[in-house]
Amino acid sequence: MAVLIIFHLLAIFMPALGDAFIGVNIGTDVTNMPSPTEVVTLLKAQGIQHVRLYDADRAMLHALANTGIRVIVSVPNDQLLGIGQSNATAANWVARNIIAHVPATNITAIAVGSEVLTSLTNAAPVLVSALKFLQAALVAANLDQQIKVSTPHSSSVILDSFPPSQAFFNKTWDPVMVPLLKFLQSTGSYLMLNVYPYYDFMKPSAVIPLDYALFRPLPPNKEAIDSNTLLHYTNVFDAVVDAAYFAMSYLNFTNIPILVTESGWPSKGDSSEPDATIDNANTYNSNLIRHVLNNSGTPKQPGIAISTYIYELYNEDLRTGPVSENNWGLFYANGAPVYTLHLTNAGTVFANDTTNQTFCVAKSNADTKMLQAALDWACGPGKVDCSPLLQGQPCYDPNNVAAHATYAINAYYQQMAKSAGTCDFKGVASVTTTNPSHGSCIFPGSYGKNGSSINGTELAPSTNSTNSGCLSQYYNGGSLTSSLILTLILSVAVL
Ligand SMILES: *[C@@H]1O[C@H](CO)[C@@H](O)[C@H](O)[C@H]1NC(C)=O
Ligand SMILES: *[C@@H]1O[C@H](CO)[C@@H](O)[C@H](O)[C@H]1NC(C)=O
Ligand SMILES: *[C@@H]1O[C@H](CO)[C@@H](O)[C@H](O)[C@H]1NC(C)=O
Ligand SMILES: *[C@@H]1O[C@H](CO)[C@@H](O)[C@H](O)[C@H]1NC(C)=O
Ligand SMILES: *[C@@H]1O[C@H](CO)[C@@H](O)[C@H](O)[C@H]1NC(C)=O
Ligand SMILES: *[C@@H]1O[C@H](CO)[C@@H](O)[C@H](O)[C@H]1NC(C)=O
Ligand SMILES: *[C@@H]1O[C@H](CO)[C@@H](O)[C@H](O)[C@H]1NC(C)=O
Ligand SMILES: *[C@@H]1O[C@H](CO)[C@@H](O)[C@H](O)[C@H]1NC(C)=O
Ligand SMILES: *[C@@H]1O[C@H](CO)[C@@H](O)[C@H](O)[C@H]1NC(C)=O
Ligand SMILES: *[C@@H]1O[C@H](CO)[C@@H](O)[C@H](O)[C@H]1NC(C)=O
Numbered sequence: 001m002a003v004l005i006i007f008h009l010l011a012i013f014m015p016a017l018g019d020a021f022i023g024v025n026i027g028t029d030v031t032n033m034p035s036p037t038e039v040v041t042l043l044k045a046q047g048i049q050h051v052r053l054y055d056a057d058r059a060m061l062h063a064l065a066n067t068g069i070r071v072i073v074s075v076p077n078d079q080l081l082g083i084g085q086s087n088a089t090a091a092n093w094v095a096r097n098i099i100a101h102v103p104a105t106n107i108t109a110i111a112v113g114s115e116v117l118t119s120l121t122n123a124a125p126v127l128v129s130a131l132k133f134l135q136a137a138l139v140a141a142n143l144d145q146q147i148k149v150s151t152p153h154s155s156s157v158i159l160d161s162f163p164p165s166q167a168f169f170n171k172t173w174d175p176v177m178v179p180l181l182k183f184l185q186s187t188g189s190y191l192m193l194n195v196y197p198y199y200d201f202m203k204p205s206a207v208i209p210l211d212y213a214l215f216r217p218l219p220p221n222k223e224a225i226d227s228n229t230l231l232h233y234t235n236v237f238d239a240v241v242d243a244a245y246f247a248m249s250y251l252n253f254t255n256i257p258i259l260v261t262e263s264g265w266p267s268k269g270d271s272s273e274p275d276a277t278i279d280n281a282n283t284y285n286s287n288l289i290r291h292v293l294n295n296s297g298t299p300k301q302p303g304i305a306i307s308t309y310i311y312e313l314y315n316e317d318l319r320t321g322p323v324s325e326n327n328w329g330l331f332y333a334n335g336a337p338v339y340t341l342h343l344t345n346a347g348t349v350f351a352n353d354t355t356n357q358t359f360c361v362a363k364s365n366a367d368t369k370m371l372q373a374a375l376d377w378a379c380g381p382g383k384v385d386c387s388p389l390l391q392g393q394p395c396y397d398p399n400n401v402a403a404h405a406t407y408a409i410n411a412y413y414q415q416m417a418k419s420a421g422t423c424d425f426k427g428v429a430s431v432t433t434t435n436p437s438h439g440s441c442i443f444p445g446s447y448g449k450n451g452s453s454i455n456g457t458e459l460a461p462s463t464n465s466t467n468s469g470c471l472s473q474y475y476n477g478g479s480l481t482s483s484l485i486l487t488l489i490l491s492v493a494v495l
Helices: 002-013 036-045 058-063 077-085 087-099 121-140 171-187 197-202 236-250 278-293 368-379 401-415 482-494
Strands: 022-026 050-053 070-075 106-112 148-150 152-154 191-194 258-263 308-310 359-362 429-432
Touching: 022 278, 036 058, 050 308, 070 077, 070 087, 077 087, 077 121, 087 121, 106 121, 121 148, 121 171, 148 171, 191 236, 197 236, 236 258, 278 308, 359 401, 368 401, 401 429
Parallel strands: 022 050, 022 308, 050 070, 070 106, 106 148, 152 191, 191 258, 258 308
Antiparallel strands: 359 429
16 A cells, blocks of 8 residues: 555656666767768667767758657757857757757757756856747747757766765756756756766765676675665665755755766776776676666656666767777777677667677578579679688688678678668578688678678668679679569568
8 A cells, every 4th residue: 555655656746758768879079980871770770769969960860860769969068158048049949950850850859058067157047048948949839748858967966965865956056956947847858967877986085886886786784775765775876866856856846857868887998997897888888778678766766767878879089088088889980889788688779789699691501593693682782892702812712602692691781780681682591690700701790800890881772783793703693684683682672
């Protein structure tokens, strides 16, 4: 009965955001930033359904159209003052960056500025005006129900955050925070919060055990207990989120949900950052994903979804600062994973590509003519780089159609980011987890060799080129009628 009542109260006071989801931030300070099409190919291959952009890049929003992927767009800090000072500027921003893209692109929120109260304090006085002006423009376009307006905060605006029940927002900012929370409450929006247990752990004054930051199990006597509420905390993430709930309720706001707009762990650091390691980054992000998708909420708000955007998709090599600044990504710019997440039974996000390698190989009983056709198609219209198959190159031996076809169709499958239907070739190919690499012949898709890079892929192969593959002079094109090529193209394109 008590449980029922608690549940009932939560249901009244905390608007449900539905099931928790995992999203990913896409920073673009990358030397060889992949094209928007390549980014979207990677997102699809990884099952990533939610992203946040740090701007409202037109080409990126265009590439995300009709993909089903939900998008948070951002007003960059350098545009915030203009928008906060002029409702016309805000209306123009919405017209150009939102109305031009919906409904094809599913924009779900506008993140206005980034950590304004801690990194752009001169814009703080206009922050709430900016939110209100943008909201007014959304209302005028009848988009305010589907698109929420908020602003991501650094968790350092919360003071005395342990025990969470004593947390409060830095009072300097109450004149901004109170109207901001009123706005979020009245528009049904959420508090956007960046949660970095890594930085909490790194603070010289902190005495946080690494295991507590990484969601590793702690012995019961090491668990953190809030002596006011008697709630047990098994990880820093939950404690920070609960501190934010308590800081809001200290100002009498008890029904604003929280969206974690950034969280992550760097995989590499300099000598002063010894805990920025691949193992720790993998442990943190894998456990974070499992924790969020489990929908267990936090000790203060059990069962209330805390959807979270991982920081971040790519390593950003152009960011300045300590080495860790360049190493928050899950992927290199070429699409190769930085590490293999441990996500068994964690649902469908990142479930396939980064847990187990898969390859596309010729079936053992496949008809040689069909394999020849598949080989010619992959090296020709399929645009695979088949040069490793040339005489004197690493994959020339064994010099037979089945071996060469396996190399080429696997390269195509990897190039297409393993999308459904790209390992079929009229039934002669199948997916395997056994790495077919041999000797110095490294198959694309082999981890550690950066083989799963995606480059210039088109999801539907062009039907323009029905001949003249790069290797057609080496492989007997005579057995290949153009209608067979066309059939293969269609079967790949349709599947
Ligand atoms: C992973 O594979 C399973 C089964 O093959 C499939 O149902 C699921 O959608 C895939 N997930 C992703 C993210 O591709
Ligand atoms: C901006 O505000 C002024 C005065 O409050 C109002 O008259 C005008 O309609 C607003 N413009 C837009 C684009 O909302
Ligand atoms: C857009 O995203 C929202 C929120 O996830 C979802 O409810 C809606 O169905 C999506 N719309 C389309 C057209 O996919
Ligand atoms: C509160 O915010 C003000 C203004 O940014 C800052 O100067 C001050 O150091 C903050 N207080 C704490 C305890 O961090
Ligand atoms: C919160 O509400 C209580 C009780 O109504 C009131 O005493 C208190 O002043 C309020 N605090 C703020 C910050 O508004
Ligand atoms: C998942 O949630 C259940 C109950 O909500 C909880 O007992 C379990 O410990 C959670 N697992 C993880 C990995 O958080
Ligand atoms: C990954 O491979 C391991 C062992 O080969 C297997 O037990 C596990 O089910 C695989 N995971 C996925 C998501 O395919
Ligand atoms: C993968 O590629 C990235 C960047 O291109 C490089 O820094 C990294 O060392 C490569 N990893 C391996 C194992 O080759
Ligand atoms: C992508 O393709 C271009 C041209 O085909 C090539 O120059 C470049 O090296 C490729 N990049 C990667 C990461 O494979
Ligand atoms: C295909 O052919 C059309 C018409 O000739 C041309 O406009 C288009 O650029 C070609 N596409 C490719 C990928 O070559």
